[in-house]
Amino acid sequence: MKFMLMMHAPRGTGEYQFPGWKPEEFQAHIQFMKDLNKDLRSSGELVGAEGLSPPGQARIVRSKGDGAPEVTDGPFAEFKEFLVGYWLVDVENADRAYAIAGKASTAPGPGGKPMGLAIEVRQVMSGPPDLFLDARG
Amino acid sequence: MKKDGEPLLRDLAPRVLAAVVRRYGDFDTAEDAVQEALTAAFYTWPRTGVPENPRAWLIRVAARKLTDAVRSESARRRREMKAVREASPEEAVAPPPDEAPLDEVEEDDALALLFMCCHPALTRPSAIALTLRAVGGLTTAEIAGAFLVPEPTMAQRISRAKQAIKSSGIGFAMPPPEERSARLGPVLHVLYLIFNEGYAASAGVEHQRVDLAAQAIRLARAIHALVPDDGEVRGLLALMVLTDARRAARTGRNGEIIPLDEQDRSLWDREAIAEGVELVTAAMNRGAAGWYLLQAAIAAVHDEASRVEETDWRQIVALYGVLVQMSDNPMVALNRAVAVAMVDGPERGLVLVDAIERDPRVRGHYRVDAVRAHLLERADHTMAAVSYYEAAAQKTANLPERDYLLLKAARLRSVVS
Numbered sequence: 001m002k003f004m005l006m007m008h009a010p011r012g013t014g015e016y017q018f019p020g021w022k023p024e025e026f027q028a029h030i031q032f033m034k035d036l037n038k039d040l041r042s043s044g045e046l047v048g049a050e051g052l053s054p055p056g057q058a059r060i061v062r063s064k065g066d067g068a069p070e071v072t073d074g075p076f077a078e079f080k081e082f083l084v085g086y087w088l089v090d091v092e093n094a095d096r097a098y099a100i101a102g103k104a105s106t107a108p109g110p111g112g113k114p115m116g117l118a119i120e121v122r123q124v125m126s127g128p129p130d131l132f133l134d135a136r137g
Numbered sequence: 138m139k140k141d142g143e144p145l146l147r148d149l150a151p152r153v154l155a156a157v158v159r160r161y162g163d164f165d166t167a168e169d170a171v172q173e174a175l176t177a178a179f180y181t182w183p184r185t186g187v188p189e190n191p192r193a194w195l196i197r198v199a200a201r202k203l204t205d206a207v208r209s210e211s212a213r214r215r216r217e218m219k220a221v222r223e224a225s226p227e228e229a230v231a232p233p234p235d236e237a238p239l240d241e242v243e244e245d246d247a248l249a250l251l252f253m254c255c256h257p258a259l260t261r262p263s264a265i266a267l268t269l270r271a272v273g274g275l276t277t278a279e280i281a282g283a284f285l286v287p288e289p290t291m292a293q294r295i296s297r298a299k300q301a302i303k304s305s306g307i308g309f310a311m312p313p314p315e316e317r318s319a320r321l322g323p324v325l326h327v328l329y330l331i332f333n334e335g336y337a338a339s340a341g342v343e344h345q346r347v348d349l350a351a352q353a354i355r356l357a358r359a360i361h362a363l364v365p366d367d368g369e370v371r372g373l374l375a376l377m378v379l380t381d382a383r384r385a386a387r388t389g390r391n392g393e394i395i396p397l398d399e400q401d402r403s404l405w406d407r408e409a410i411a412e413g414v415e416l417v418t419a420a421m422n423r424g425a426a427g428w429y430l431l432q433a434a435i436a437a438v439h440d441e442a443s444r445v446e447e448t449d450w451r452q453i454v455a456l457y458g459v460l461v462q463m464s465d466n467p468m469v470a471l472n473r474a475v476a477v478a479m480v481d482g483p484e485r486g487l488v489l490v491d492a493i494e495r496d497p498r499v500r501g502h503y504r505v506d507a508v509r510a511h512l513l514e515r516a517d518h519t520m521a522a523v524s525y526y527e528a529a530a531q532k533t534a535n536l537p538e539r540d541y542l543l544l545k546a547a548r549l550r551s552v553v554s
Contacts, residue, residue: 001534030382044263044294047286090286126285127534 002047002090002124003097004080007117008081021110028108036104040089045100051085059119081118088124097121145191146175150274153195155246157203158309164253164297166206167199168271174199175274247272248363249311253297255321255324258305263298264327265334270295272359283347284334317368323406325362325373325429328353332377336384350381368425371416375433379413379440381408394541398445410440431460450479467499471508483516503532507542514549523549 018026040046063069087104089095101119109115150171157167171267174195192410239528253267269275281291301307312320335349357374364370386400414415417437420430435456442448460466470493478486490509499505510525530542 041290042293042297043439044266044290044292044297046290063429090284090290123534125534125536125539 001093001127002088003095004122005087005089005097006120006122007086007098007104008120009084009117010038010079011079011082025108025110025112028112032107036107037087040087045089045091045096047088047090049085049087052083055079055082084117094118094123097123123128124129138177143179145187146178147274147355148359149195150175151247151250151272153192153199153548154271155250155395156192156196157199158250159246160200161203162309164302164309166203167293169178170199170206171195172270172276173202174349181456193484245311247310247359248317251308251324251360252312252320253302253307255327256302256305256307258307259298259301261327261330263301263329264323264440265296266291266294267298268327268356269331269349273356275347275352280345283349317364318369321360321364321367321370325369328357328360328373328377329429331356331364332380336380341396350377353377354381366423368420368423369427369429371420372425372427372430372433375413375420376429376436378409378416378431381437382409382413382440388537392506392537392545394537396541402445403445410437414441426459428460428464431456431463432502435460448479450476454480467493467496468502468504470496471504475508475511477510478515481513486512487516499530503529503538505540506532510542510545514545519549522546523553 018029021029025120037046037049040049058073060072061069062072089097089100091100098121101121105116105119106114107117144287153174154168156173157171158164161167177198178191178195182188182191193521245255251272254271259267266280268278270277275283276290277295278288280295281288284291295535312319332350332353335351335353354374354377357370358379359366359454361370361374382405383397383400384541385401385406387395387403388397413433414437417430417433421434435453437497438449438452438456453476454473457469457476460469471490473487474486474493478490487509490512490513494500506525506529510522510529513519513525514522526542526546526549530539530546533542
């Protein structure tokens with residue numbers, strides 16, 4: 001079953017907070033993410049993973065009925081948190097997805113301490129129904 | 138290669154692999170070598186024609202690839218350990234490339250291969266992937282495509298599975314006859330999961346994907362040929378055949394679910410139904426009554442009714458009753474409630490659902506809400522049905538299922554208002 005693991009960070013200024021970090025802290029963080037992805041790849045569970053550009057660069061696109069859609073700039077004060085990046089994993093069960101998310105949340109920040117960022121875990125709606133136990137046929 | 142050459146290769150794959158593993162012992166290397174041999178056949182045979190003895194050809198080529206692999210591995214090790222002078226033991230074991238064809242493969246070898254690939258020590262996704270490749274003869278790309286994951290991910294999953302087999306000491310050995318029936322359990326479960334996955338995917342329009350349901354049926358047929366007397370193998374094969382017989386009728390143009398009572402039964406595959414019914418009858422006559430066989434028997438009762446009104450619900454209630462006793466599975470009890478409602482009315486079914494819902498194993502499961510909605514609808518409690526259909530739609534992780542439930546709710550709402 002597939003799950004999307006979404007890492008959220010506080011919106012703050014709308015920019016990533018890395019600039020204040022020491023080089024070794026930044027490197028430890030990057031290394032952690034690389035190792036995590038490598039582990040997921042070698043366990044045959046990684047479907048995809050991407051980091052996203054900061055919300056300051058985001059644009060909101062909205063159809064205004066007819067004609068060209070409206071494109072507006074951020075930042076977006078109404079959002080408390082923003083999506084930093086995501087993993088798409090194909091795992092045996094939900095518990096395994098939670099374990100991966102738990103690991104991702106320990107990504108080190110300043111002082112090498114786990115950042116404890118919130119990871120939202122959502123099942124992808126591609127799960128097969130259990131056919132034979134479905135009386136409908 | 139022409140499309141019709143592929144089934145031949147796929148059918149040969151496990152027997153070739155079993156022969157090579159038996160001869161050389163190392164499953165991991167043997168499996169890679171057999172994949173290479175299959176690829177070679179795929180490109181060579183269309184030009185040269187299929188050899189007179191295709192299995193011997195594949196075994197010979199695989200053996201040669203294996204020898205090459207062992208040689209280059211030894212060479213690598215020699216480079217790494219410069220001090221080692223004497224030939225490695227692997228090299229001593231490897232036979233000359235063009236040795237006479239290996240012995241006929243015993244049927245037991247093909248079974249031993251299945252037991253190994255479906256070993257309970259592997260995770261289910263690993264066992265599924267390995268079985269499709271090693272026993273099913275599918276390529277890694279095909280398996281990756283079927284499960285919609287990147288090919289390197291699937292390659293890693295297969296490689297992990299092989300490592301797990303190696304490290305946990307699962308051998309390529311045939312369990313004693315008295316254990317075989319029990320050891321078949323995990324094998325059948327893996328095939329069941331493959332079929333289930335394939336059946337869900339068949340609702341889509343992605344024709345380029347390997348048909349996993351058809352692959353599962355093919356593998357079940359192969360096992361049935363190996364152990365023709367096993368009632369559960371027969372039962373699982375029958376269940377798959379009888380379910381697959383309804384394939385053309387069970388989804389609409391946009392992949393939407395069409396429930397059994399609304400299906401156009403003229404689209405059902407009569408030939409497949411006849412085969413499935415015969416399998417069920419034969420197994421029942423031998424006194425078998427296992428988990429898969431009973432489900433197959435229920436599928437047979439449905440399939441034998443040419444109009445929904447002709448369905449023998451009493452028979453279905455009785456069969457679910459046996460399944461409930463056998464399994465203590467609340468999902469089975471839920472299905473029984475649906476069948477009871479067809480015989481004794483929806484109110485009786487709702488009473489049963491109330492009791493089933495107290496079981497913590499199904500509390501909050503969308504199927505409970507969906508069944509309740511269905512029974513409320515039949516009891517003409519339309520608005521209550523709408524809210525349970527909508528509640529169920531919020532809980533399912535399957536898109537066609539969600540769409541079906543939402544559509545049900547929307548239709549009922551529009552009737553009321």
